[in-house]
Amino acid sequence: MSKQIPEFKNEDEEREFWATHDSTEYLNWNRAERITFSNLKPSVKKISLRLPESMLEELKLLANKRDVPYQSLLKIFLAERIEKELGAH
Template structure:
């Protein structure tokens, strides 16, 4: 059985992202013991984008609603 490494304390979310970008979570977490969780109050991030679609596709979607 491999000994798991200790996850360091992060000062910022940016620092944490940089850490996980170069480290394998399998060295820090026993994924065999992981459990599924739900986070009903978590709000997804949104970003406005522009898309060009054929008018016929837009019309089809409008009529479905």
């Protein structure tokens, strides 16, 4: 049986509690469900990516057909593939 999570006065108290306690004693992670917080603005990190010019031109062509910036289309393609790969495991 899991221990009961205590009531916290504020976020600092809760943060301190979880820094010193094992969550598996309080939660059954086998029953956890994966969710996404679609309304949160994700933090981003700028990277440099080298692509063959022909691939970049084809990406821009596809993006133009969908009326979206090519960087956005690339992120969509990457997100779909990551989800597929993680779902397969």
